[in-house]
Amino acid sequence: QLRLQESGPGLVKPSETVSLTCTVTNASISSFSYCWGFFRLPPGKGLEWIGSVCDRGPTYTNPSLKSRLTLSVDTSETQFSLKLASVTAADTAVYYCARHPPYGSTINWFDSWGQGTQVTVSS
């Protein structure tokens, strides 16, 4: 059964870079059939798509975060990661990862969500 699990530092200081990893079990990230995305839920706000990696190729990012965001796939092909630079309190959220069809597919969905990891930006 496919499982995704997020991991991260928990607490980050303002202006620093936060790194999060999503570990995929029982599937290959390099599959052409799927992409792998990061999402977040800030306190009191709604879900937001952060960005996605597809196979070992292109990445796609939310325009509002593009200048601060780096997405990558680990060489083991069992993990994908994000780095978000220059964080502020507005980046405090629960961060999730999930699977979805190839970017730009006519039919899209996000499934097999990880349980989420809390990131708090505070000095």
Added chain:
Amino acid sequence: SSELTQDPAVSVALGQTVRVTCQGDSLRTFYASWYQQRPGQAPTLVIFATNKRPPGIPDRFSGSTSGNTASLTITGAQAEDEADYYCNSRDRSPNYYVFGTGTKVTVL
């Protein structure tokens, strides 16, 4: 950029029917999907491609679209359906995925 607008909250009596709506121009072009999120839990896909249910999702959940409005209907709401619900679609300009503002469904 496109936006998807939802009512902040709706309530429904146990066993009755509730409709959650989502409005946005992108829905005229792209399919909607819907996600249930209970407090402290990860989101769960309940509807995709407007009206398809993933395995394991009860058939009391259904979806539809008309013009720029997508709807999620829960027929015979149960206590466990109390949650936040988010719609999702694509936007072409810029090319990214957008979620609705979210609706809190309360089962009375």
